[in-house]
Amino acid sequence: MKRTIGVIIFFVCLVVIWEALVRMEVWSPVLVPSPLSVLRYIGQALADGTMEHAILVTMRRLLVGYGLGLLVGLPLGLLTARFKLMEHTLGVIALGFQTLPSVCWVPLALLWFGQTESAMLFVVTMGTLWSALIATDNGVRTVPPIYVRAARTMGSRGLHTWSRVIVPASLPFIISGMKQGWAFAWRSLMAAEIYVTILTGFGLGHLLHYGRELQAMDQVVAIMLVIIVIGLLADKILFSPWERFLYRRWGTEKA
Amino acid sequence: MTPDTPKLVVENVTKRFRTRKGEIHALDNVSLAVRETEFVCLVGPSGCGKTTLLNLIAGLDLPDNGRILADGKPVAGPGSDRMVMFQEPALFPWLDVFDNVMFGLKLKPRLNNKERTEVATYYLELVGLERFMYANVHELSGGMKQRVALARCLAPNPRVLLMDEPFASLDALTREQLYRDLQAICQKRPKTVVFVTHNVREAVCLGDRVVLFSPNPGRVQEQFTVDLPRPRDINSVDLAKHATEITRALKRHLHPDLTEVAE
Numbered sequence: 001m002k003r004t005i006g007v008i009i010f011f012v013c014l015v016v017i018w019e020a021l022v023r024m025e026v027w028s029p030v031l032v033p034s035p036l037s038v039l040r041y042i043g044q045a046l047a048d049g050t051m052e053h054a055i056l057v058t059m060r061r062l063l064v065g066y067g068l069g070l071l072v073g074l075p076l077g078l079l080t081a082r083f084k085l086m087e088h089t090l091g092v093i094a095l096g097f098q099t100l101p102s103v104c105w106v107p108l109a110l111l112w113f114g115q116t117e118s119a120m121l122f123v124v125t126m127g128t129l130w131s132a133l134i135a136t137d138n139g140v141r142t143v144p145p146i147y148v149r150a151a152r153t154m155g156s157r158g159l160h161t162w163s164r165v166i167v168p169a170s171l172p173f174i175i176s177g178m179k180q181g182w183a184f185a186w187r188s189l190m191a192a193e194i195y196v197t198i199l200t201g202f203g204l205g206h207l208l209h210y211g212r213e214l215q216a217m218d219q220v221v222a223i224m225l226v227i228i229v230i231g232l233l234a235d236k237i238l239f240s241p242w243e244r245f246l247y248r249r250w251g252t253e254k255a
Numbered sequence: 256m257t258p259d260t261p262k263l264v265v266e267n268v269t270k271r272f273r274t275r276k277g278e279i280h281a282l283d284n285v286s287l288a289v290r291e292t293e294f295v296c297l298v299g300p301s302g303c304g305k306t307t308l309l310n311l312i313a314g315l316d317l318p319d320n321g322r323i324l325a326d327g328k329p330v331a332g333p334g335s336d337r338m339v340m341f342q343e344p345a346l347f348p349w350l351d352v353f354d355n356v357m358f359g360l361k362l363k364p365r366l367n368n369k370e371r372t373e374v375a376t377y378y379l380e381l382v383g384l385e386r387f388m389y390a391n392v393h394e395l396s397g398g399m400k401q402r403v404a405l406a407r408c409l410a411p412n413p414r415v416l417l418m419d420e421p422f423a424s425l426d427a428l429t430r431e432q433l434y435r436d437l438q439a440i441c442q443k444r445p446k447t448v449v450f451v452t453h454n455v456r457e458a459v460c461l462g463d464r465v466v467l468f469s470p471n472p473g474r475v476q477e478q479f480t481v482d483l484p485r486p487r488d489i490n491s492v493d494l495a496k497h498a499t500e501i502t503r504a505l506k507r508h509l510h511p512d513l514t515e516v517a518e
Contacts, residue, residue, distance in 0.1 A: 149315055150345040154359035154411065155335030164358075168349040250348050251393030 033218035038225070041218045050207070055226065058193065058203035065121040066185050069128025070178065076129075077136025077177075078162070087137075094133045102127035102188040106196060115199045123192050127184035135177015139170025172250060175242045182238065186231065204230075260327055261288035262415065262447040263312060268321035270307055280472035281307040284321070287466065287475060292445040296462035298455055298501070300509060304473020305451040306342075309417050312449060313339045325415065335362060338413035340421045344400035346392045352379070352403050353388045359411040378406040381436060398425045405433065409440060416448045422457070431489055434460050438486045455505065456498045460489040465501055469508050476508045 015035045021027075022034040045051035080091040105126045106119070113119040143166050151165045167174075193205020204223055211219030265287040272279045281304040289295050297305040310316045311323055314333040323330045325337060333339075338359070346355050356375040360366060366374070379385055382402040387395065395403065401424060408416065422430045438461065441448065452458050458465045459481050467476040479501050483493055 144345075146341060146343060146345040147347060149333075150339070150341065150347075151358070152315065152333040153313055153335070153337070153339040154407075155333075155362040156358075160362075165347070169347070171349060249351075249391050249393070251391070 030215060030217060033221055037218040038222045041216075041222045042226075045207075045219075045222070051226070054202055054204045054207050055230070057201040058189065058205070059230070061117065061120045061124055061203065062185060062189055065124025065189070066128050066182060068121065069125040069181060069185065070132050072125070073129040073132030073181070074136050074174065077133040078140060078167075080133065081137045081140035090133075091137065094130045094137075097126070098130035098134055102184055103191040105188075106192050110196060115197060117198070117200045119196075120189065120192060120198055120203075124185045124189050127188040128181035131177050131181035131184055132174075135173050135180065136170065139173025139177070140166055142173065143169040171242075172246055175239070175246060178242075179239055182234065186234070190227065262291040262293070262326065263287075263289040263449070264324040264327075265308065265312070266321050266323070268308070268311060268318040268323060270304070270311065270316070270318050272307075282311075282318075283472035283474050285473065285475055286321075289447055289449060291447055292441075294441060294448045294450065294461055294463045296450045296452060296458035296465045297468060298452060298458045298465055298505065299468030299473075299476075300453060300470055302473075303468040303470035305468050306419050307473065309339070309419050309449060309451050312415075313337055313417050315339070335359065335411055336413055337415040337417055338408040338411065340404055340408045340416065340418045342420045342423065344397075344404040346400055346403055346407070348392045350392075351388075352384065352390050352392070352395070355392070355403055356407045356410050359407060363411055374410050374412075375406075378410045379403075381409075381440070382406045383432075398429045401425055402429070402433070405437075412444060414447060416446050416450075418448065418450045420452055421450075423452075423454075430457075434489055435486060437461065442485065455502045456489055456494065459483075459494050459498045459501065460487050467501070467505055467508060477504055479504075 019035050022029065022032055026032075042051065076086075076090060076094075080086045080094070102123055105123050109119040109122045113122060147165055147169050148161060151161050156165060189203075190205050190208075193203045194209045197206065204227055208220055208223040208227075211217070211223060265285055268282055268285045269280075270282040272281055285304070285308060287295075287308075297308065299305055307316070311318050312325070312330065314330045314337065317331075325334075330337075346352075347358065350358065353375060356379060357371060360371040360374055363371075376385070376388070379388055382405055384399060384402055384406070387399065392400065392403075401421060405421065422433055425433070434457070440446075448461075450458070450461055455465075462481055465479045465481060467478070468474065469476045479497075481497055483491075483497065487494055
């Protein structure tokens, strides 16, 4: 409770100082918008539906692309960990592509898919897939062999061993890979939305971009705030439950 | 299977391991037969192949030469009729204590969930951990973890128990309690047990038969029948006498390795 109050006081002070500096006209109002104008823009954009629409468009791209990335990446990671041939082929490709910032896929994606949703999904998926694959692969490789031996003596075989022992034992790695994939996907989607106009829907990145074109710094700062809030919420909703589970079960060291 | 057929047969088994430092001759032409419901202790210094033999019987590894039979059938892989308790607890950190014990039970299709829950609870009570049923593995002490591991391998009621120095890491009091419990369990639900240890007293306390191993390469040196009445107390004088005799034999066989022998 004390902590919450402290945090609130801190942010109120921050906003007050910001507003004061703007009123003192330390900088040109074109360069630094006042917090009130930022708030006004948010209210306006919410009222006319621009903001909700942009958030919806962006989140749909992010969640669908991220989901696809996991859906493909996690099983492929199991395959590269299990089969030498996959390790030497797909594993090597994954290592390479993981180092490539996925926004670098945008030119190719535009060429293949045009200025459409598919191009955006492709970029987001590429940001997620390789991290998920490599994390799963690492996780499976670091499972202590004694777990598998113990499970086998209790009658566990094949698929059962994979789904009940190897995958759960790799969870600490898989979760951190999923987090990294999410960060990559989110960043690359914002970069892509800012620098390419996608005709099928205007996301948050586009709003940010138009803010700049219109010299509307209140819009730019407002969108930046929204992006921050979405990032924080996603972390809380998507990953906190998993991290709490890891912490509870594994204790402090591995989670 | 006739009553005379041994439960487990080890026939001229040889096993080598290739390591970076060269080849290790873990077992050399080892033969052993274990009767149904017999409790056999394998004793010897570290590196004499006892654990290797246990893994072979478990089916976790295959012999280079010779064969291993369980119920007269060659062992081709692990099976839940031969449950293993390892040196380390090997509990699953993603499950709580109760679900760890349930793991093996869930692989027994003949039980329904109510029965499984009852069995798991029964064995957790038996090892004195009923208050820790829903604890996480990392919250338990080393001794408690090993007791969960014991409950986990007893719960599916295997006919054969293969135990690899399971009590080595426990404190003396807990260990003595478990000696009593293990004897009681074997009395109530007769099991064939192969128990690896380097503690001669432990072997005499638990075993119907003590098999001495010598290292480099691992061989069976001598066998002793222990016909003390049960339940046995590890601190009894009779037991100490037997242990002394076996320890003497062990030292005789392993002259150069005296220091390795416990007790």
